């Protein structure tokens with residue numbers, strides 16, 4: 001992924017409201033200017049939208065420390081923008097450690113939350129200065145025996161969520177009933193467990209999933225003190241906050257109401273953190289692709305774009321997200337059309353029924369809501385190069401922040 005700072009007067013995009021939320025929306029002249037400068041395909045990242053999303057989630061969850069999970073869009077401009085907003089960071093891999101380190105994020109503002117790590121991964125994070133890690137079983141816990149004087153751990157608890165795009169509790173997390181035993185084992189080993197974490201799954205449909213998990217974690221915390229073990233001081237409520245791929249998604253402030261209610265029942269001494277990924281970045285990126293060629297097949301026009309399922313639209317395979325796609329030229333004369341990607345593989349179809357005006361080769365197609373789990377999972381299969389990421393709305397000066 002290459003990074004380019006736009007040195008023109010296109011400092012920021014127009015932001016349009018959807019249900020009180022926003023998505024980057026580029027004017028036609030901005031799209032034309034970007035394409036004439038950089039060609040296609042492009043992914044245009046608007047840092048103003050990232051800022052807006054961070055503030056909206058912080059307003060919806062006051063007193064919760066937001067750790068941006070880098071996984072959906074590991075881009076330095078996002079990290080810089082969020083650092084200037086006062087965010088913290090959730091890292092899972094050595095590459096993510098290296099990225100935040102290169103941007104100058106103080107290590108105290110980071111946690112390493114991959115539940116399964118190699119010794120070399122633990123050492124890599126420790127060398128940077130990140131000393132909060134996540135475990136969910138005894139085998140993983142024992143990996144920290146050599147580092148017990150340096151680390152503080154969160155125990156990840158699973159709360160299955162069948163109702164979600166990606167149910168992360170299938171792959172990670174101990175059962176709530178196992179938590180006390182693991183915390184006791186850590187105590188015997190002399191390893192400090194400072195709190196609990198969970199992830200209810202990505203693009204979660206209702207805040208009740210979180211509130212149930214928070215209440216169950218509160219019970220575990222009581223069990224821990226009742227057992228005479230050191231009190232847990234941190235609760236990490238994970239990521240999964242939803243964005244408006246479709247109009248039925250709740251505005252974030254409404255979505256978070258049950259979460260706020262459940263958090264209000266925790267002891268005041270508990271520090272609450274969250275790990276939002278998708279919510280902070282999904283609306284911030286717009287894809288611009290060009291028509292390479294076209295054909296009439298079975299009563300529909302097929303348009304072959306220079307970006308597709310193996311590229312920026314990879315989220316359609318891996319993530320089941322919905323993007324909003326339109327042609328740059330607008331007309332009332334529209335026809336059922338197919339948008340296909342450029343590779344020679346037949347699964348490389350973005351949508352098999354979209355109403356579009358007649359397009360010419362070279363015409364542009366614009367898709368919004370493409371910030372999360374798109375660029376990062378793109379490939380250059382068939383040697384079609386990945387879309388270049390262009391950054392707009394970046395501030396030149398970053399407020400200095402203290403760790």
Ligand SMILES: *Cc1c(COP(=O)(O)O)cnc(C)c1O
Nearest residue numbers: 069202239240241275276277278
């Ligand atoms: C992927 C992930 C996140 C971010 O999830 P979103 O659904 O994008 O908010 C947060 N924490 C962990 C541990 C993750 O694996």
